[in-house]
Amino acid sequence: xxxxxVTDSTSDIPRETVEELRIDVVPLTVxxxxxxxxxxxxxxxxxxxxxxGQSKVLPTTSQPPPALFxxxxxxxxxxxxxxxxxLSHKFSGTVNTARAAAAEVAPERISVxxxxxxxxxxxxxxxxxxxxxxxxxxxxxxxxxxxxxxxRVHVAVAxxxxxxxxxxxxxxxxxxxxxxLLRLKPILTVQEGEAHPxxxxxSRGKALDELVALATRFERVSEIAILHTTTPDDAxxxxxxxxEARPDARLMTGRFGPVLGVHxxxxxxxxxxVEQQ
Amino acid sequence: MALPQPxxxxxxxxxxxxxxxxxxxxxxxxxxxxxxxxxxAEQADAINVINVFPVPDGDTGTNMSMTMRAAAGxxxxxxxxxxxxxxRAASDAALMGAKGNSGVILSQFLAGFAAMPxxxxxxxVALAAAxxxxxxxxxxxxxxxxxxxxxxxxxxxxxxxxxxATAGDATVAALASAAEAARQAVADSPDLLPVLKExxxxxxxxQGFYVLLAGMAAALHGEPADVTIARGRIDASWLxxxxxxxxxxxxxxxxxxxxxxxxxxxxxxxxxxSTMGTSVLVIGGETTARVHIHTADPAPLxxxxxxxxxxxxxxxxxxxxxxxxxxxRSSAPLPDARSADRIAVVAVAAGDGIxxxxxxxxxxxxxxxGQTMNPSAGEIAEAIxxxxxxxxxxxxxxxxxxxxxRQAAEAAAQRGVRxxxxxxxxxxxxxxxxxALNGEAPADAAxxxxxxxxxxxxxAEVTRAVRTTNVDGxxxxxxxxxxxxxxxxxxxxxxxxxxxxxxxxxxxxxxRDALVTLYRGADVDQxxxxxxxxxxxxxxxxxxxxxxxGQxxxxxxxxxx
Numbered sequence: 001x002x003x004x005x006v007t008d009s010t011s012d013i014p015r016e017t018v019e020e021l022r023i024d025v026v027p028l029t030v031x032x033x034x035x036x037x038x039x040x041x042x043x044x045x046x047x048x049x050x051x052x053g054q055s056k057v058l059p060t061t062s063q064p065p066p067a068l069f070x071x072x073x074x075x076x077x078x079x080x081x082x083x084x085x086x087l088s089h090k091f092s093g094t095v096n097t098a099r100a101a102a103a104e105v106a107p108e109r110i111s112v113x114x115x116x117x118x119x120x121x122x123x124x125x126x127x128x129x130x131x132x133x134x135x136x137x138x139x140x141x142x143x144x145x146x147x148x149x150x151x152r153v154h155v156a157v158a159x160x161x162x163x164x165x166x167x168x169x170x171x172x173x174x175x176x177x178x179x180x181l182l183r184l185k186p187i188l189t190v191q192e193g194e195a196h197p198x199x200x201x202x203s204r205g206k207a208l209d210e211l212v213a214l215a216t217r218f219e220r221v222s223e224i225a226i227l228h229t230t231t232p233d234d235a236x237x238x239x240x241x242x243x244e245a246r247p248d249a250r251l252m253t254g255r256f257g258p259v260l261g262v263h264x265x266x267x268x269x270x271x272x273x274v275e276q277q
Numbered sequence: 278m279a280l281p282q283p284x285x286x287x288x289x290x291x292x293x294x295x296x297x298x299x300x301x302x303x304x305x306x307x308x309x310x311x312x313x314x315x316x317x318a319e320q321a322d323a324i325n326v327i328n329v330f331p332v333p334d335g336d337t338g339t340n341m342s343m344t345m346r347a348a349a350g351x352x353x354x355x356x357x358x359x360x361x362x363x364x365r366a367a368s369d370a371a372l373m374g375a376k377g378n379s380g381v382i383l384s385q386f387l388a389g390f391a392a393m394p395x396x397x398x399x400x401x402v403a404l405a406a407a408x409x410x411x412x413x414x415x416x417x418x419x420x421x422x423x424x425x426x427x428x429x430x431x432x433x434x435x436x437x438x439x440x441x442a443t444a445g446d447a448t449v450a451a452l453a454s455a456a457e458a459a460r461q462a463v464a465d466s467p468d469l470l471p472v473l474k475e476x477x478x479x480x481x482x483x484q485g486f487y488v489l490l491a492g493m494a495a496a497l498h499g500e501p502a503d504v505t506i507a508r509g510r511i512d513a514s515w516l517x518x519x520x521x522x523x524x525x526x527x528x529x530x531x532x533x534x535x536x537x538x539x540x541x542x543x544x545x546x547x548x549x550x551s552t553m554g555t556s557v558l559v560i561g562g563e564t565t566a567r568v569h570i571h572t573a574d575p576a577p578l579x580x581x582x583x584x585x586x587x588x589x590x591x592x593x594x595x596x597x598x599x600x601x602x603x604x605x606r607s608s609a610p611l612p613d614a615r616s617a618d619r620i621a622v623v624a625v626a627a628g629d630g631i632x633x634x635x636x637x638x639x640x641x642x643x644x645x646x647g648q649t650m651n652p653s654a655g656e657i658a659e660a661i662x663x664x665x666x667x668x669x670x671x672x673x674x675x676x677x678x679x680x681x682x683r684q685a686a687e688a689a690a691q692r693g694v695r696x697x698x699x700x701x702x703x704x705x706x707x708x709x710x711x712x713a714l715n716g717e718a719p720a721d722a723a724x725x726x727x728x729x730x731x732x733x734x735x736x737a738e739v740t741r742a743v744r745t746t747n748v749d750g751x752x753x754x755x756x757x758x759x760x761x762x763x764x765x766x767x768x769x770x771x772x773x774x775x776x777x778x779x780x781x782x783x784x785x786x787x788x789r790d791a792l793v794t795l796y797r798g799a800d801v802d803q804x805x806x807x808x809x810x811x812x813x814x815x816x817x818x819x820x821x822x823x824x825x826x827g828q829x830x831x832x833x834x835x836x837x838x
Binding site: 029060063065066089091092093096097099100103167168169170173176181182183184196197198199200205206 | 332334335336340369372373374375376377378380381384385388414417418419420630633634637638639708712713715716717726789790792794820822824838
């Protein structure tokens with residue numbers, strides 16, 4: 001049996017890719033007040049952002065309940081090995097819960113990996129593991145593929161505001177960029193599993209320049225992922241410019257899912273690149 | 278049909294009340310879990326506001342309460358069963374309904390707790406074993422457990438339950454001991470987890486666990502749950518207000534103290550402190566005030582406070598660490614912010630709006646000065662040294678101040694502080710440099726980014742001529758509006774607005790995606806500035822931002838980048 005790859009819904013991998021590579025996605029929970037939704041199952045990105053604009057209460061997020069991991073692992077590990085790649089433990093307890101469930105269900109068949117990232121930064125690690133699995137690689141090789149990508153993935157995300165990140169408690173070392181009496185677009189990265197300030201700019205044009213610069217910073221780039229919350233035109237422009245700069249790289253575009261949307265807010269635009277080995 | 282048994286049969290001699298209840302059944306356990314859940318629901322908001330670790334997202338109380346609500350509902354539905362059946366029902370529901378980190382930890386505790394033998398009743402020994410399994414389950418979840426958290430409360434509760442069981446106590450007493458131990462663990466949490474002490478709170482998860490156990494113990498005693506917040510020191514409004522201030526940025530030292538005097542005029546205190554720093558927060562009563570302020574130099578502030586009354590609870594640790602860093606005497610590793618590779622910024626500017634703006638962007642100190650009020654090199658040097666950083670960047674923001682700034686840098690060098698004077702010759706350039714400042718980046722990289730930002734900005738000053746004169750070969754009458762672009766006369770007009778528009782037209786030529794920033798002076802109102810901004814957007818299709826500068830003499834300072 002081929003190794004099966006599990007991740008959580010914050011990997012923001014497009015649905016077609018998830019289906020094609022048979023990745024199992026365990027949903028986090030998004031709540032508007034007392035109304036709860038399983039991320040990506042009861043609530044997709046389009047519905048979420050439509051709702052975000054109208055809702056009076058600010059949505060909150062919560063890691064998956066342990067039972068979901070137990071169920072997924074129980075089901076998959078009875079047939080073969082499992083590699084489970086998750087959100088940085090500094091953003092969420094999800095990876096700890098996954099580890100505990102793995103230890104209870106079948107420790108000898110399940111490997112849990114902390115991607116040290118989030119969204120597409122982590123999604124690219126998941127894809128590396130899933131592609132290795134599709135090639136018939138062993139569990140250890142799939143883990144190595146995910147971990148190798150985790151070391152080579154670089155992320156830059158431009159925000160309209162850091163209010164959402166701060167309110168959700170995930171501001172990390174980017175605290176220094178909060179506030180300011182000018183309209184600023186902070187650009188952050190993920191380092192050592194948490195948000196780090198990269199730079200801040202004052203216009204949309206400059207923000208796009210900075211994001212494109214991530215693709216050109218590395219000599220050889222094998223993959224580029226571009227995601228947005230509410231600005232498809234900016235995302236399309238960024239995708240075009242990044243692809244132009246690195247024509248050989250495989251390009252993936254999509255939308256930040258609800259959980260990332262809760263913590264990043266409208267206007268968030270991000271790029272992730274994988275530096276070639 | 279059996280005859281009624283005599284009521285005095287020796288086997289039944291003791292009614293329950295005259296002999297201690299040594300064990301509890303499934304129904305009692307379910308009732309206790311329900312009461313514990315109810316106590317958590319009541320306290321959820323109070324627990325939310327003290328949530329600072331590991332992620333300060335303010336939802337610990339809600340998450341634990343929702344998790345326990347699911348568990349208790351299932352326990353009550355299974356109340357007719359054995360204690361194990363009740364605990365299993367609660368644990369399954371918690372594993373399914375767990376919310377957030379603390380909820381998941383609680384669900385793992387319940388899963389361990391439920392793995393008990395299937396006896397009809399639960400005695401103290403079995404309860405202690407259940408607590409120990411619960412503790413182990415929770416610890417297994419966290420790869421690098423920290424003490425001073427809910428885990429510590431669970432461990433202490435398990436230890437107390439075991440002690441009570443060994444002493445031959447009844448189940449009820451063992452649970453009460455566990456609750457008391459959890460309460461103590463809550464009280465001790467700030468000593469184990471520094472981030473809690475800093476925030477002035479106890480651990481929220483530990484508190485939630487204590488509330489749960491206290492509720493359960495009260496139910497078994499048949500008493501109303503009397504759950505008090507441990508230590509009584511949590512001041513939610515203080516914490517929330519402080520968090521808001523820190524969220525809004527601020528630089529320098531975060532300074533706190535308590536002032537005690539026969540009469541404390543908090544409003545007057547707030548007003549005078551506002552001249553000495555930012556993010557001023559004063560709360561308290563008639564005779565005491567608790568003060569929070571961000572200031573470049575806490576020493577004169579404490580000295581001032583001492584003239585008003587007795588000063589206590591000063592937060593002087595930070596200052597000490599900085600002084601040591603400056604003198605190179607510190608043996609202990611310094612916190613990141615003071616590391617030798619990080620830079621602090623001293624800016625020179627006039628105008629309260631500009632000063633506030635520069636601080637909000639990360640300037641550690643703003644020395645008052647500008648075109649006609651040049652600060653001395655000594656003043657700038659003092660500000661450089663007072664930042665406490667080993668590496669400082671100076672933004673003169675005016676050509677007339679560059680020399681004084683260089684002198685100040687030399688003076689600072691003799692005192693062991695390396696200061697670089699960047700070529701920011703205008704406020705817009707200084708602002709651009711600060712926007713580009715990344716305190717996380719190594720000093721050289723941060724300075725390079727600031728230099729690049731300065732180069733990208735063109736600046737204009739719009740003012741009125743003080744006398745009739747000849748500037749750069751052009752005749753200017755007194756009171757005419759003039760605009761200088763990068764120091765060179767670019768427009769002479771009768772109206773300030775016309776001079777500003779001419780300057781922008783000159784600066785914007787050949788730029789793509791230009792951003793114009795208008796710093797309106799002390800004598801220009803917001804409406805006039807917005808009207809000018811609208812004209813500029815109309816004329817050039819550019820982005821325009823209006824900032825209240827509050828500077829004297831210059832109705833507008835303008836930056837184009």
